[in-house]
Amino acid sequence: MTLHAVVRSRVSEQFTLDVSIDTPPGITILFGASGSGKSTLLRAIAGLLRPDAGRIAVGERTLFDAAAGVCLPPQRRSIGYVFQHLALFPHLTARANLEFGLHDVPPAERLVRVDDIAQRFHIDRLLERRPTQISGGERQRVALARALVTDPGVLLLDEPLSALDHATQTRIIDDLREWNRARRIPVLYVTHAHREVFALGERVVVLERGRVLASGTPHEVIDLPVHETIAQLAGFENLFSATVAGRRPEGGVMQCRLGESATELEVPLGVADVGAAVRVAIRAGDILLATEEPRGLSARNVLRGTLASLSPQGTTVVATVEAGERFVVHLTAGAVDSLGLRTGMPVWLVVKTHSCRIVWL
Amino acid sequence: MSGGIDWQAIALSVRLAVVVVSILLVLGTPLAWWLTFRRKRWTFLVEAVVALPLVLPPTVLGFYMLLAMGPHSPLGRAWDALTGHGLAFTFEGLVLASLFYSLPFVVQPIATAFAQLDRTILEASATLGASPWRTFTRVTLPLSRDGLLTAAVLGFAHTLGEFGVVLMVGGNLPGVTRTVSISIYDQVQAFDLAAANATALLLLGVSFAALAAVYAVLRKPWAVAPIA
Numbered sequence: 001m002t003l004h005a006v007v008r009s010r011v012s013e014q015f016t017l018d019v020s021i022d023t024p025p026g027i028t029i030l031f032g033a034s035g036s037g038k039s040t041l042l043r044a045i046a047g048l049l050r051p052d053a054g055r056i057a058v059g060e061r062t063l064f065d066a067a068a069g070v071c072l073p074p075q076r077r078s079i080g081y082v083f084q085h086l087a088l089f090p091h092l093t094a095r096a097n098l099e100f101g102l103h104d105v106p107p108a109e110r111l112v113r114v115d116d117i118a119q120r121f122h123i124d125r126l127l128e129r130r131p132t133q134i135s136g137g138e139r140q141r142v143a144l145a146r147a148l149v150t151d152p153g154v155l156l157l158d159e160p161l162s163a164l165d166h167a168t169q170t171r172i173i174d175d176l177r178e179w180n181r182a183r184r185i186p187v188l189y190v191t192h193a194h195r196e197v198f199a200l201g202e203r204v205v206v207l208e209r210g211r212v213l214a215s216g217t218p219h220e221v222i223d224l225p226v227h228e229t230i231a232q233l234a235g236f237e238n239l240f241s242a243t244v245a246g247r248r249p250e251g252g253v254m255q256c257r258l259g260e261s262a263t264e265l266e267v268p269l270g271v272a273d274v275g276a277a278v279r280v281a282i283r284a285g286d287i288l289l290a291t292e293e294p295r296g297l298s299a300r301n302v303l304r305g306t307l308a309s310l311s312p313q314g315t316t317v318v319a320t321v322e323a324g325e326r327f328v329v330h331l332t333a334g335a336v337d338s339l340g341l342r343t344g345m346p347v348w349l350v351v352k353t354h355s356c357r358i359v360w361l
Numbered sequence: 362m363s364g365g366i367d368w369q370a371i372a373l374s375v376r377l378a379v380v381v382v383s384i385l386l387v388l389g390t391p392l393a394w395w396l397t398f399r400r401k402r403w404t405f406l407v408e409a410v411v412a413l414p415l416v417l418p419p420t421v422l423g424f425y426m427l428l429a430m431g432p433h434s435p436l437g438r439a440w441d442a443l444t445g446h447g448l449a450f451t452f453e454g455l456v457l458a459s460l461f462y463s464l465p466f467v468v469q470p471i472a473t474a475f476a477q478l479d480r481t482i483l484e485a486s487a488t489l490g491a492s493p494w495r496t497f498t499r500v501t502l503p504l505s506r507d508g509l510l511t512a513a514v515l516g517f518a519h520t521l522g523e524f525g526v527v528l529m530v531g532g533n534l535p536g537v538t539r540t541v542s543i544s545i546y547d548q549v550q551a552f553d554l555a556a557a558n559a560t561a562l563l564l565l566g567v568s569f570a571a572l573a574a575v576y577a578v579l580r581k582p583w584a585v586a587p588i589a
Contacts, residue, residue, distance in 0.1 A: 046484075046488055047487075047488075048484050048487070048488075073487070074484070074487040074488050075487045075488070075489075075490050075491055075492055076490075077488075078490070079488060080488070081484075081485065081488040083481045083484070083485060085479075085481060087479065087481040087482045087484065087485035088482075088485075089482060089485075089486075089500060089504075090482075090504070091503045091504055100486070100489050100491070100499070101489035101490050101491075103490075103491075103495070104490075146489070147488075147489075150489060150490060
């Protein structure tokens, strides 16, 4: 069963959601900055918001059809929804939370289903506790189980794991995937964390300002950051305004001048003409840093600059280098020590041509 | 009548307060729900009407209630046709007037409790298949427990202590409309200060005990707040 949603909803003077998506069974990531319309779309699908126009259907079942005047209330849509702040019932135990959506199921069957889902999500030992008496990760599991125990036709998740640590996230994602392998329903997972896109998604839909910007597999969408939003969201720490200074189609490359500086980078050939304004995106981890001028390299871009700052962030050290433009470079703590890096010292940056991506405005 | 606590008046006041609070909880809860969740452009007018008894002198309210209940008013005539006697200077009339008088003290705590609910919890209930009624009884009401309790106690205490409205619409009929506050006033007028003191002290004690009980319950940790 596929979730089919064409939604047009004027949220404010400045913002209108206008999207059309088809979500087959499996996990689809809905990716975008805050304010891009992700949550609005989820609320429209769940029936918590009535769009101005469009049609929403799961398989053959129409949930909303503006033209036909159909709009099922949320309680009749059979759509599981895991809210960003979970929205567990604080006055009920975990078990009563799970049973809440099963009130018209016979008690014997209810017991079986609650116990089954509790085992799958590893919460069977804490069913008699209240939401305030369990950890954040456990609450997350209860919220997921509560939505899934009703056997919904679609599951919607609104950034449910954003508050959890990485290891806990991974374990919960594994359980969700395992469950989804057995029950092939469309799962729409909202996030703005690019790590979750790769960890979870079979498909990704990128939203920006209420519109679908791109969709496809995570690698198709994220590794070809043809749009600035995607580049930023996909973790390109360096984004430069640039002008195309020269093209060498025979070599498959072109030269770009960064900003107002004289710094030039050789980048892969794009469709932009000489003089065109483009953006160049480079991942901080794709830039090498040297304390002496490197020679005999295949990399075509060697830039001289000054080390402006060093700040440790976890196991990574984030360095900024002034080289016409300010570059962000990720280093290991060991590299900082062995190179004897200090702020103010001259350094060279090495960037491969194909580590540079052209991004359209 | 001298020298003692006016038990008849106390019993009458308690009976009045119990009846009034019971009716107000039944009527005030849906009203509070409507004021909170179904706001219209003109809802503020309803809020102003509900809140009027907070600022109006009780005699003003009582005066208009008396006019509304009089034998020449539509309400008074309808009541007479139904029961064979008038509404003014009866226990029923007192109940009706007290309903208006104590309305804000019941509706406001409930509306405040509703407004403080995490809306996504109510939405979660709907996505789990619950009808609006089921959401109301299983989620909205239990999570508003403190507001309902506060409403009941404030409404009770306020009805117990009313004076001006009772004097206007009830008069001073022993066992029918002579409530405890009227009784105290009578005792003072008759220079029976000992009796007035005994009755007043009892009223003070009861009011204090009721409020203390509420605050003791509310102090108990009760996780109504959304989980961060």
